[in-house]
Amino acid sequence: MQPTRTRWFPWLVAAVSIALVVGSVSLAGGFAPADRHARVPVVATGEPIETRNWRIVVHRAVLTDTRPGGGELPEPVLRLELHLTNLSDHTRDRPRLGVVSLDTDRGIIEQADWSAPEPRRVDLDPQVPRRVFVDFPMEDKEVSVLIRTETESWSYADAVATEALGEPVARVQPRIEDERGVR
Amino acid sequence: MTDSGWRSVRGRLALGVCLVLAMTLVLARPDPDRDRFTVVRTGADGWGRTTAFDARIERVGVTTVMPARVDGDPVPTEQRWVVVDYTVRAHRERLDANRLWLITAAGDRYAARPEFAGLGVSLLDAGFTGRGTAVFEVPPEAIAGLTVRVGPLHTDRRPWDVVVEHEPTIEQVPAGTAGEPVVEVTR
Known part of the structure; x- marks a missing residue:
């Protein structure tokens, strides 16, 4: 027969450990649904933000009803003017959907039209900084720009590396200029 | 036990x-970055020969301003325009011949600029030879050691897993005088 101390000691250690864990969690505020974007660092307009493949500078945000090359748009848009540098090792047409998005009262808006000052196209070469416009079909004045990085995973089945959208790395809260009606 | x-x-x-x-x-x-195709180097006559196509890099020039196109202005760059004149000969299948790349000494891969896609050879029928120009935008520090890669070229049925590579002598071209590119297809 084992000595009495040997029998109850592991239970005591386990109980104290559980109490310590529960106490620590409780002191830290307990469990709550995580706000995915609450702890994203806020970066000032004009400051560079780096993701896996891009250096992104949010230069300006403007409500406008004019195309970048001139001419009227059918509906006003919220236009971000970005300075983008491709940090990867090959030409890419643009960042994948969701790398640059808007956080609004209605949720995250990812769909946008990308363009570049005429006669340029958006296509982004490695290490070549480029000025681009991202038009979101909306007229909100209270938004923040959410920048997310990309992740890479390896598929043994297809023997290819695939990229996916990763976590937010920065939030920019630009002052939104209103140029609607300015010709 | x-x-x-x-x-x-x-x-x-x-x-x-x-x-x-x-x-x-x-x-x-x-290695995900490993190339999955066979590389054919250009020979002494300048041609690189594969089973699907032959390719030859005629001339590679560097400039800072591309001449004006029809109804346009000259296009300057703070980087460098690398202007590649090339010829592609299709053998027995129709090819999408407008796939050229510049590979830097560091291994970065630059696609031809879409602003100048009209200067290149696009679809090339079997038995035809096309001559065109591809324009790339590259940082000045990446010019030394550039390699021009043609392909892999796609046919109507499949991509060919072979490319032609050429290490060019690069000419300096005065701004705005890159010459009038010629796009022509001959039998």
Whole structure:
């Protein structure tokens, strides 16, 4: 027969450990649904933000009803003017959907039209900084720009590396200029 | 050895096998950046010959301003325009011949600029030869050691897993005088 101390000691250690864990969690505020974007660092307009493949500078945000090359748009848009540098090792047409998005009262808006000052196209070469416009079909004045990085995973089945959208790395809260009606 | 002893040994053996398997999978993972095609270098006559097509880089020039196109202005760059004149000859299948790349000494891959896509050869029928120009935008520090790559070119049925590579002599071209590019297709 084992000595009495040997029998109850592991239970005591386990109980104290559980109490310590529960106490620590409780002191830290307990469990709550995580706000995915609450702890994203806020970066000032004009400051560079780096993701896996891009250096992104949010230069300006403007409500406008004019195309970048001139001419009227059918509906006003919220236009971000970005300075983008491709940090990867090959030409890419643009960042994948969701790398640059808007956080609004209605949720995250990812769909946008990308363009570049005429006669340029958006296509982004490695290490070549480029000025681009991202038009979101909306007229909100209270938004923040959410920048997310990309992740890479390896598929043994297809023997290819695939990229996916990763976590937010920065939030920019630009002052939104209103140029609607300015010709 | 007792039954429990054997069970312990078997458990550790299984763990060891799993660890070895996991390490093998990690180490055997192919390099995602590895090129998956055969490279054919251009010969003394300037041509690179493959089973599907032949390609020749005629001239490579560097400038800072591309001449004005129809109804447009000259296009300057803070980087460098690399202007590549090339010829492609299709053998027995129709090719999408407008796939050229510049590879830097560091291994970065630049696609031809879409602003000048009209200067290149696009679809090339079997038996025809096309001559065109591709324009790239590259940082000045990446010019030394550039390689021009033609392909892989796609046919109506499949991409060919072979490319032609050429290490060019690069000419300096005064701004705005890159010459009038010629796009022509001959039989």
